[in-house]
Amino acid sequence: MTEEEYKDFDYTKFVDCLRATTPDTLSGESLSGGILHSAVGMSSETGEILGHIKKVIWQGHCINCNYIIKELGDILYYFTSMCNLIGTNIDEVRKQNIEKLTKRYPEGVFDKERSINRNE
Structure with missing residues (x-):
């Protein structure tokens, strides 16, 4: 995505992108199944950040902010998905x-x- 395209990429377009990239296997899920998928997704991505921080604190790794940003993006994806499922934003x-x-x-x-x- 170019810088210009990104400037025009508002929340509504983000939600549209999210819907387009949601696996077809979830389209028939019940509300509780969809919420569970989003909750597990957020938890899994948070666990990846914690794993990275564990390596920083106890194994001498350097903090990789780009890695954390990518995982935060995944958390935002699942967060937004759950918002959509329960009718909020x-x-x-x-x-x-x-x-x-x-x-x-x-x-x-x-x-x-x-x-x-x-x-x-």
Whole structure:
């Protein structure tokens, strides 16, 4: 993809690309099956990042940011897939997350006691 094509590649086009690259075997999945596929996918990709960090911390490897970025892209793929399945999008997820954090930390900063003693 060229730089110009990337500039025009908004969230809607990303979702269209995601749908086009979803395996046909998932098209007939139940909602719970699709959600499970997305959850396992996010977990697997997160595990790949953890494996890389393990090598950095305990085996002397250097952090490879490009590798991490590629895995984050895979996580975004599965995240977006799950959003589509449950009828939401990244903007709504961010909004609800900010609301949750604002309720938990009304001063707008992390507080150890509020973290430990959550009312949720």
